[in-house]
Every structure is written in C-alpha cells, then in structure tokens.
Amino acid sequence: MLVVILGNIVYVGWGHLSWEFLTQVPRAGMTQGGIYPAIFGTAALVLLMTLAVLPLGVMTAIYLQEYAPQGSRWVPLVRLAVQNLAGVPAIVFGLFGLGFFVSFVGREIDHFLYGGRLVYGQPAILWAALTMALLTLPTVVVTTEEALRAVPQGLREVAYALGATRWQMVHHVVLPQAIGGMLTGGILAVSRGAGEVAPILFTGAAYYLPYLPTHLNDQFMELGYHVYVMTTQSPDVEATKPLLYSTVLVLLLLTFALNFVAVLVRAQFRRRQMR
Amino acid sequence: MTPKPKLEARQLHFFYGTFAALKGINLAVPAGTITAIIGPSGCGKSTLLRVFNRMNEIIPDVHLSGDVLLEGVSIYQDGLASTTLRKRVGMVFQRPNPFPLSIFENVAYGPRIHGLARGDSLRRLVEESLQATHLWDEVKDRLSQSALSLLPEQQQRLCISRLLAVQPEVLLLDEPCSALDPAATQQIEELMRELTARYTLVIVTHNMQQAARVSEFTAYMLLGELAEFGKTAELFTNPRDPRTEEYITGRFG
Ligand SMILES: Nc1ncnc2c1ncn2[C@@H]1O[C@H](COP(=O)(O)OP(=O)(O)O)[C@@H](O)[C@H]1O
Ligand SMILES: [Mg+2]
Numbered sequence: 001m002l003v004v005i006l007g008n009i010v011y012v013g014w015g016h017l018s019w020e021f022l023t024q025v026p027r028a029g030m031t032q033g034g035i036y037p038a039i040f041g042t043a044a045l046v047l048l049m050t051l052a053v054l055p056l057g058v059m060t061a062i063y064l065q066e067y068a069p070q071g072s073r074w075v076p077l078v079r080l081a082v083q084n085l086a087g088v089p090a091i092v093f094g095l096f097g098l099g100f101f102v103s104f105v106g107r108e109i110d111h112f113l114y115g116g117r118l119v120y121g122q123p124a125i126l127w128a129a130l131t132m133a134l135l136t137l138p139t140v141v142v143t144t145e146e147a148l149r150a151v152p153q154g155l156r157e158v159a160y161a162l163g164a165t166r167w168q169m170v171h172h173v174v175l176p177q178a179i180g181g182m183l184t185g186g187i188l189a190v191s192r193g194a195g196e197v198a199p200i201l202f203t204g205a206a207y208y209l210p211y212l213p214t215h216l217n218d219q220f221m222e223l224g225y226h227v228y229v230m231t232t233q234s235p236d237v238e239a240t241k242p243l244l245y246s247t248v249l250v251l252l253l254l255t256f257a258l259n260f261v262a263v264l265v266r267a268q269f270r271r272r273q274m275r
Numbered sequence: 276m277t278p279k280p281k282l283e284a285r286q287l288h289f290f291y292g293t294f295a296a297l298k299g300i301n302l303a304v305p306a307g308t309i310t311a312i313i314g315p316s317g318c319g320k321s322t323l324l325r326v327f328n329r330m331n332e333i334i335p336d337v338h339l340s341g342d343v344l345l346e347g348v349s350i351y352q353d354g355l356a357s358t359t360l361r362k363r364v365g366m367v368f369q370r371p372n373p374f375p376l377s378i379f380e381n382v383a384y385g386p387r388i389h390g391l392a393r394g395d396s397l398r399r400l401v402e403e404s405l406q407a408t409h410l411w412d413e414v415k416d417r418l419s420q421s422a423l424s425l426l427p428e429q430q431q432r433l434c435i436s437r438l439l440a441v442q443p444e445v446l447l448l449d450e451p452c453s454a455l456d457p458a459a460t461q462q463i464e465e466l467m468r469e470l471t472a473r474y475t476l477v478i479v480t481h482n483m484q485q486a487a488r489v490s491e492f493t494a495y496m497l498l499g500e501l502a503e504f505g506k507t508a509e510l511f512t513n514p515r516d517p518r519t520e521e522y523i524t525g526r527f528g
Contacts, residue, residue, distance in 0.1 A: 069335075070335035070336075071335045071336055152372075154368065154370065154372045155372060155374060155375075156333075157330065157333070157368065157372075158368065158372050158374070158434075159384075160330065160333060160357075160361065161328065161330060161361055161365060161366040161368075161438075162361065162362075162365065162384065162385045162388070162437070162438065162441055163358045163359070163360075163361040163362035163365075163385065163388065163389060163441060164358065164388050165358055165388075168388050172384070172388075173374065177375070
C-alpha cells in the first residue's frame with residue numbers, strides 16, 4: 001500500500017521536478033511556477049525552531065538527568081509532563097500557539113513596545129517556530145536523556161574521584177560522550193517538525209506570499225501547508241495536481257534526507273565511541 | 276611502633292536507606308604504609324573505601340554517622356569541599372576505566388581541572404606520573420593515541436598515573452587487580468609497594484595472598500563490622516578473632 005502511494009508520488013512528481021520548479025514563485029493560481037518561497041519558508045521555520053528547541057530541550061534533559069536531586073518528587077512529574085506533551089495532537093499546539101504566543105505574548109509586546117501598533121500580535125514566523133519548538137520538545141528531551149543515560153556511570157565516578165565538580169564532570173565527560181545522541185535527537189525533531197502543518201496553520205503560515213520572510217514578525221509559506229493549500233484551497237484543483245505531486249515529493253525527500261543524516265550521525269558517533 | 280594515622284574512622288556507621296552497611300567502624304590507617312581491607316563479598320569494603328573520599332555522596336538516600344579524620348581533621352565537617360578532599364584522597368577502581376581520550380589527555384585531566392600545571396610543566400607532570408607507574412617507556416611515542424588502545428594492565432597503570440598527576444596523599448584502590456591476569460597483577464603489586472615511599476595506600480582485595488604479599492596492615496571486615504585489625508604478619512599467622520582464623524584458613528586450605 002505504502003509502496004503504491006510512494007511510487008505514485010515519485011512517478012508523477014518526478015516528471016514535474018525541475019530547477020525552475022525549485023527556484024521560482026508560484027504563478028497563475030498555483031498552476032504554474034514553482035515552490036521556492038515555500039522551500040525558503042520551511043528552511044527558515046526549521047532553523048528558528050531548532051534555535052529554540054535545542055537549547056531548551058538539551059538543558060531540560062541535562063537538568064533532569066544530571067542535576068535534579070535523585071529521588072526528587074518533581075523529576076517524575078516533569079518527565080510525565082514532557083511525555084504527555086508528545087501525545088498531544090498537533091492541532092492543539094496550533095491553537096495553543098495562537099492563543100498564547102500570538103494573542104497573548106505578541107499583543108503584550110505590541111502594547112508595551114510599540115504603543116499598541118500591530119507588530120507582533122499577529123501570526124508570524126517567530127510564533128510558528130516557537131509553537132513548533134514546543135511540539136518537538138519531547139523528542140529532544142527524550143533522545144538527549146537517552147544519550148546521557150548511555151554514558152557509563154564508571155566514567156562519571158572517575159571524574160568525581162579526581163576531584164571534578166559536577167559541572168566539570170558533565171562538561172568534560174558526559175557531554176562529549178552524549179553529543180552524538182543529542183545531535184540525532186535534534187535532527188529527528190527537525191524532521192518531525194518539518195512535516196507538521198497543524199501547528200503553523202494559525203500561527204504564521206501564509207496561503208500565498210509574493211515575497212520571502214525577512215523579519216521575525218513576517219508570515220511565510222511552508223511546504224506542508226502549501227500541499228494542503230493546493231489540495232483543498234486552490235481554485236482549480238485539477239490544474240495544480242502535477243505541481244502538488246512534485247511538492248509532496250520535495251517534502252518527502254527532505255524528511256528522508258534528514259532522517260538519513262540522523263542515522264549517519266548516530267552511526268558515526270557510535271563508531272567513535274567503540275574505538 | 277605504629278606510625279601516626281593518616282586516615283581515621285571513628286564510630287563510623289553508614290546506611291543505604293535503612294540498610295546498615297557499616298556498623299561502628301573504628302580504624303586508624305597508618306601513614307606511608309599499605310593497609311589491606313579483606314573480608315567476604317558484601318561485607319562493606321567498598322563502602323568503607325568510598326566513605327574515605329566521600330564518593331558515597333553521589334549515591335542517593337545514604338546516611339552517615341560518626342566521623343572520618345584526615346590527619347586529625349574531619350572530612351565531613353561543613354565547609355570542606357568534596358573536590359578538595361578528593362584531590363588529596365584519590366581512588367582507583369576495580370575495572371580500568373580510562374576516559375575515551377588520548378593517553379596524554381587522560382593524565383593531564385586532573386592537573387587541568389585543579390589548575391596545577393600547564394604547558395611545559397604540565398608535560399613534565401604527565402611524564403613523571405607515567406614514569407612512576409613505569410608506563411612511560413611503553414607509551415612515550417604514542418601519547419596522542421586513544422587510551423582505550425592500551426592493554427587492560429596498561430590501562431590500569433594509566434589510571435594510577437592519572438591519579439598520581441593530581442598529587443594526592445592517599446590512594447584508595449578498590450580491587451585494582453581483579454580484572455587482570457597474574458603477571459599483570461604482579462606488576463601492579465610491585466608498583467604499589469614502590470608507591471608507599473610517597474603515598475599512603477588503602478587497598479581492598481578479596482585475594483588474601485595479595486593482602487599478605489603487599490600490605491603492612493590488614494583490616495578484616497565481616498558484615499559491616501571491623502572484626503580485626505593489625506599487622507598483616509600477625510593477623511595472618513596468629514589471628515586473635517576466631518572468625519578471622521576461620522576466614523583465612525578456610526580460603527588457604
Ligand atoms: N548503592 C547501594 N545501594 C544499596 N545497597 C548497597 C549499595 N552499594 C552496596 N550496597 C550494599 O552494602 C553492602 C556492602 O557493599 P560493598 O561495600 O560493595 O561490599 P564489598 O565491597 O565488601 O563487597 C552489601 O550488602 C551491598 O549489597
Ligand atoms: Mg567491593
């Protein structure tokens with residue numbers, strides 16, 4: 001079944017894939033031209049999201065695994081909360097992002113910094129990226145925690161026994177050992193985020209924009225959303241079909257490529273640890 | 276005459292949760308000697324060793340009463356940083372456990388974190404530390420290679436070098452030869468005897484021949500208690516406690 005669907009996408013999509021398609025803006029009601037703004041927007045979104053989620057997720061995991069007092073009542077609660085976050089449907093993140101980031105945080109910023117002028121209190125790539133960061137946070141926390149747990153206890157003890165402080169131990173011994181696993185988690189989070197549409201639906205993605213986002217409060221086009229738009233919102237669904245297949249193909253290739261990189265990174269670091 | 280004590284446990288009780296692992300230990304480790312701690316598995320040897328440099332503190336839910344003195348000063352009093360203590364009282368573990376770094380970086384790690392040396396003086400310190408364990412000639416041409424490429428016995432000597440480089444006063448060794456073959460064991464034992472010139476050594480071993488060969492004093496532990504402590508020669512030939520006699524004869528014969 002999957003093979004049939006994928007095969008169909010590749011077969012039809014490949015025919016329309018061209019340099020022009022990747023580098024031009026959509027034209028004529030999306031029946032012509034390319035998907036460059038959507039590719040650019042996706043990249044920008046993913047980059048911003050990574051900048052937000054990696055530090056937060058990695059620090060959370062380091063705290064939970066290395067710093068939180070063992071036997072604390074809070075640690076299991078925080079873990080449970082993070083795990084529950086992973087089970088929340090993506091659309092709920094979208095609504096939360098709209099309610100919290102756009103309507104609350106954004107409006108407050110406008111109120112205090114811009115005298116009530118509408119600057120940040122509207123859907124924007126910043127809010128979409130932060131919403132997406134929340135969605136991918138569990139992936140980063142869980143994979144980082146796994147990577148930290150895999151560091152042999154004996155090595156931690158040696159560092160302590162030589163008189164290292166906790167931070168020296170974490171910094172010199174644990175992090176270098178765990179960095180591969182952490183990177184893998186980061187890439188997996190990115191690839192999960194890149195394929196989700198719901199969180200950005202109300203928080204920043206645009207139906208069609210003739211220009212690229214250049215500011216944090218700009219709206220942006222995104223590949224997944226573009227697919228959704230072409231399937232359901234286009235004036236002439238039949239005419240957009242070839243482009244649609246190609247867009248899906250690009251999205252799939254991107255996701256596969258990211259996952260593949262994650263596998264490579266993991267294998268690479270495993271090999272280094274073996275030595 | 277007994278030399279003055281370097282380390283001293285006084286009425287020491289130690290608990291994992293509610294389980295009493297050490298029950299009222301009184302023990303004075305003489306300076307500049309090797310003291311062996313022997314006893315059946317699970318009697319608290321490793322626990323006692325870890326209490327000596329507060330490595331027990333990284334285990335959750337443990338509790339201690341009594342005191343441990345280093346040169347007459349409590350190591351559990353408030354205000355003494357565990358990092359300072361562990362620089363003076365270092366530990367070598369059962370399994371050789373070099374960092375997955377180069378040979379040089381392994382030995383340089385301790386001096387670096389304590390700010391003891393850098394540049395040329397760090398290189399000298401690393402060389403001296405490797406000389407002290409007779410590893411220098413074997414590794415001097417490949418200091419930048421991974422420490423994990425060494426043989427297990429070389430790795431253990433590297434771990435001892437790594438500890439010597441922080442310039443400690445007391446070396447705690449927890450069954451340092453149990454992962455090594457007899458030839459390697461003999462080398463480490465010779466090394467330990469040499470080290471008494473500059474350090475006080477406490478070695479945990481379940482191998483009584485080893486205790487008899489290397490140590491000057493022996494502590495025999497049983498179920499968390501110190502059953503007997505004395506000169507190794509006397510303890511092995513003329514044990515005062517019938518339980519000690521049972522243990523050593525049982526193993527020898
Ligand atoms: N981290 C721990 N938590 C709970 N009990 C422990 C822990 N470590 C050791 N023990 C218990 O304390 C006792 C003494 O252990 P240990 O000092 O390792 O003995 P030995 O080194 O003489 O074999 C044993 O009964 C062991 O099960
Ligand atoms: Mg033990």
